[in-house]
């Protein structure tokens with residue numbers, strides 16, 4: 104008899120499930136049926152593709168039995184699927200292998216209401232049985248193996264595995280229902296739950312019960328075992344759209360995504376003609392927890408003629424649409440399609456290409472017709488869509504209509520189309536500013552002249568903006584210009600006062616000499632109203648933020664980016680500096696103008712100790 108301890112994360116999850124999902128106890132049955140269906144999918148695939156399984160007699164079915172007699176109430180779910188061996192049991196029913204587990208557990212607040220929303224997204228799986236059972240037994244035999252195994256646990260930190268008997272491959276989970284679960288040992292309850300959550304499961308689900316028998320006078324004379332199929336057992340996505348209710352779509356989504364909430368939208372399409380395939384895609388109402396992890400779990404499953412092939416292929420859809428959940432079912436791919444073949448397969452490439460078009464088309468429809476729903480989409484998926492601008496050139500124009508931005512002119516989000524409508528008659532470009540933080544950007548001195556001229560500037564604080572937005576280039580023939588760069592200032596040049604500019608030249612030369620290689624240039628600014636200085640980067644240089652990002656990504660051999668320091672010819676400080684003959688005081692002022700400009704834009708000052716020394720010296724003089 105081998106006793107094993109649950110992985111720590113399992114214990115944490117168990118505790119959480121029991122404490123936050125008690126009002127949805129019945130989902131344990133959905134989880135068991137979904138596991139059985141996956142196990143049947145896997146075996147079906149092997150019998151069709153692997154010679155060593157071809158002779159196996161495969162009768163795919165799920166059987167539910169219950170006993171409501173006496174004190175000991177039990178419920179069991181049995182399948183003829185792939186089964187598990189001893190190692191599988193330890194691996195699958197003792198740990199949580201899923202990516203994102205740590206992030207998920209780290210996000211828990213201890214507030215059961217908030218946590219139950221989170222757990223809804225995480226998917227509870229097999230462990231949910233401990234909401235209703237005092238003890239769970241799993242008797243299972245793996246296809247192709249002779250020995251069966253029994254796994255037993257009361258969900259209190261440990262489980263045991265012992266050899267067992269089972270006639271053929273498959274798995275039977277038997278629950279000894281506790282006080283919390285007694286209600287589920289009932290024909291009526293089980294039927295309701297299966298109809299609600301698992302009607303769409305593609306394999307038949309049979310419910311076994313005792314059927315009352317009557318004598319000729321209509322008196323009950325006893326009972327006999329009976330069974331009844333309680334689901335429709337047709338792959339939901341193959342059914343005609345008009346025969347599927349919204350509830351059925353939602354329940355199917357919950358089964359394949361393990362999300363507790365309804366999806367934000369779904370798109371069910373069928374292609375016929377030279378290529379035949381069906382797709383059913385969903386967008387979760389919240390971004391999946393692992394969306395920003397490299398090892399995210401792909402959410403689209405591939406079927407070939409209703410046979411499950413894989414749910415672990417990231418290339419079925421482009422990376423930027425990794426939040427999609429759903430099914431692709433092709434009639435044209437070979438059943439034993441390998442990962443390598445899949446990646447170069449023309450049929451798959453075509454399905455992917457046209458699926459992306461359809462999905463984006465549906466997004467565009469929602470963006471046009473249902474702006475409220477589109478905004479909840481944007482809250483979660485704006486950033487991945489921006490990644491699409493970078494990686495999916497073929498769909499660039501559609502994506503440009505879908506992404507949204509913050510702006511100096513409107514609250515909330517705006518589209519490029521809306522920005523264009525608001526442009527002033529003589530406005531030359533769509534202006535934007537990039538940086539780390541929306542609030543810092545809103546306060547940036549770089550925006551002063553734009554504000555004065557009533558020019559709208561898009562605020563870009565997502566870390567992908569720095570890479571993505573320069574790729575856009577133009578939107579409907581209007582150029583996008585970064586306010587952080589020297590060139591955008593040229594559009595404001597009309598404001599430049601030649602005389603003032605000439606008068607400032609000696610000061611600029613003197614500052615350049617003092618600042619040396621800390622700057623690329625020192626020039627008169629046309630952008631500033633109140634601030635004495637700001638920095639921009641040369642048109643051909645990466646911005647300061649981009650340089651920081653590249654450094655963080657390990658590019659250490661980058662030449663140092665030198666900013667261009669712009670000074671405000673009307674600033675009192677600048678005017679005084681013109682008169683200043685003391686070289687040391689002049690140097691302090693020049694360095695402080697540079698460092699403060701770096702600070703307001705969120706860039707680090709090069710030598711903080713030097714900065715503080717100069718600041719203190721100037722304060723001392725100022726306070727004297």
Ligand SMILES: Nc1ncnc2c1ncn2[C@@H]1O[C@H](COP(=O)(O)OP(=O)(O)OP(=O)(O)O)[C@@H](O)[C@H]1O
Pocket residue numbers: 134138139142182184185186187195196225226227228229230273274361
């Ligand atoms: N009836 C079954 N037959 C064969 N294997 C099973 C069965 N039930 C569970 N398993 C195995 O145990 C694993 C863990 O199941 P569990 O329901 O906890 O999570 P999951 O199904 O992998 O994850 P999720 O529920 O998020 O899909 C499964 O991935 C599967 O390998």
